[in-house]
Every structure is written in structure tokens, then in C-alpha cells.
Amino acid sequence: xxxxxxxxxxxxxxxxxxxxxxxxxxxxxxxxxxxxxxxxxxxxxxxxxxxxxxxxxxxxxxxxxxxxxxxxxxxxxxxxxxxxxxxxxxxxxxxxxxxxxxxxxxxxxxxxxxxxxxxxxxxxxxxxxxxxxxxxxxxxxxxxxxxxxxxxxxxxxxxxxxx
Numbered sequence: 001x002x003x004x005x006x007x008x009x010x011x012x013x014x015x016x017x018x019x020x021x022x023x024x025x026x027x028x029x030x031x032x033x034x035x036x037x038x039x040x041x042x043x044x045x046x047x048x049x050x051x052x053x054x055x056x057x058x059x060x061x062x063x064x065x066x067x068x069x070x071x072x073x074x075x076x077x078x079x080x081x082x083x084x085x086x087x088x089x090x091x092x093x094x095x096x097x098x099x100x101x102x103x104x105x106x107x108x109x110x111x112x113x114x115x116x117x118x119x120x121x122x123x124x125x126x127x128x129x130x131x132x133x134x135x136x137x138x139x140x141x142x143x144x145x146x147x148x149x150x151x152x153x154x155x156x157x158x159x160x161x162x163x
């Protein structure tokens with residue numbers, strides 16, 4: 001069953017939401033660039049995953065999730081199929097997924113943002129809440145990247161410089 005929430009006032013346009021998300025993606029890309037190659041794939045703190053694995057998770061969510069929303073496909077989440085060995089591979093795929101995000105995001109109507117959607121067949125929330133989750137998840141993992149870089153003695157980019 002699809003339920004639809006009713007927005008009474010709009011505080012942000014869909015274009016502003018996409019720009020906000022892409023600003024975060026731009027900053028996360030800069031974090032990836034800042035890592036030394038070896039540490040990107042091997043360094044972690046307290047048993048957490050190396051940042052390359054976190055980047056693969058983020059790559060595996062945004063574009064595929066928006067495609068699922070647009071096509072109303074509730075297929076499960078998967079990170080399989082992308083196992084990068086270099087920073088360049090991660091950055092190349094990151095940039096491709098940015099275009100995928102732009103492509104599918106722009107196909108979501110204003111009304112659809114309010115519709116409940118069962119993302120990956122397990123997260124049943126309004127579309128706008130799923131998108132906010134993508135941003136929240138990225139910020140969370142980028143915070144781990146900041147901790148890793150500082151532990152390595154590397155100054156990370158300023159978090160407020162998104163473009």
C-alpha cells in the first residue's frame with residue numbers, strides 16, 4: 001500500500017535538495033582524494049572499515065537507490081560487482097555515479113517525494129526521507145574519514161567547503 005504525506009509548505013525545492021546532496025558528495029570526493037593510496041584501502045581505527053570500503057558503500061547506494069525509486073523497483077541492496085584496487089578507480093566510479101544520481105533525481109516529481117517507497121525492499125519511508133538518509137549516511141561515513149585522516153597526521157578539507 002502506498003501512502004502519501006501532504007506537504008503544507010515548501011521550504012526547499014528539489015533542485016536545492018539535489019545541490020545540497022551534491023555539495024556533500026563533492027566534499028566526500030575531496031576526502032577520498034586526500035587519502036594516500038595505501039591508507040585509503042588499509043587504514044582504519046577501532047575495527048572500522050577502511051575508507052575505500054565506506055566509499056564503495058556510498059557508491060552502491062545513491063544511484064542504484066534513485067534508479068529503484070524512479071523505476072519502482074524494490075530490489076535488494078548490494079555492493080557486489082565493484083571491487084576497486086586503486087583510488088583512481090574509486091574516483092572514476094564516484095563521478096559516474098554522480099551523473100547517475102543527477103539523471104534519476106531529476107525524474108522524481110514533486111509529488112513522488114511525498115510517496116512512501118520500500119527502498120531496497122526493506123526501508124519503507126517517504127522518498128524524501130530515503131534521500132535524506134543517503135545524505136546522513138554519507139556525512140556519517142565522511143566523519144570516519146576525517147578521523148582517519150587526522151589519525152594519519154593529514155589535515156582534511158574544511159567540512160563547510162562543499163564546492
